[in-house]
Amino acid sequence: MGGSSGVEGDDEVERIERLIEARGLGDRVTMIPPRPHHVLSTYYRAADVCLVPSRSESFGLVALEAAACGTPVVAADVGGLRTLVDHGRTGFRVTGRDPAAYAEATRSILDSPLLADELSRHGAEVAATYTWTTMAARLRRVYADIAAQAPLDCLA
Incomplete structure (x- = not known):
């Protein structure tokens, strides 16, 4: 926890x-x-699954860190977790606050080593795309696209 x-x-x-x-x-x-941040990967790697039952989540760093360590994620279907957790491919998203739904998703991972391995592999692949260099390039493109648009005349 x-x-x-x-x-x-x-x-x-x-x-x-x-x-x-x-x-x-x-x-x-x-x-x-x-624990200190530099030892968290040890805990993520030791886990069979990482649950992120957030009520809200602007980004979902815990889910990203777990995925980067090859740990399948079961997360709430909220905020940034919708982007980070590709349901059925990199983990599972759970709608609502139903503990039984979290248990079912978790059990499906624990009961199937093949599924756990696939989620782990795909999650790590996605997490690898979230480097500082990649994110800076994406942000630069957003700003360039905005700058290329004609300014709005707010007084018209």
């Missing part, structure tokens, strides 16, 4: 820790505190 997000995130982490204890899952679930 990733780090918390603000005070409400801390409350959620505590709630989940209580659930783990109450349900006797301490031997199956490990809560890992936030």
Whole structure:
């Protein structure tokens, strides 16, 4: 589980820790505190799947990092995750907040090593296109396209 997000995130982490204890899952679930960025790839690579159940996501860096490490992603169908997670090709997107839907998508990956391998390979290929050089070139093209257009007469 990733780090918390603000005070409400801390409350959620505590709630989940209580659930783990109450349900006797301490031997199956490990809560890992936030780690330095340079060691995250070790955790991504050790995972069989990465869940990103965000309520909103402007870009989806966690999904991109997981994919770059070859870890299949199951993510919410929101924001930037719609661009990063190609449903059925690089991972799965889940509409809504239904835990059963996340479980089903996760189970399909865990039950099929062939599917997990395909998602892993395609995800890593897509992630490799998100280099600083590539993104800067894309942004430069956007600005060039805008600059090439005739200015709008806002006073007309």
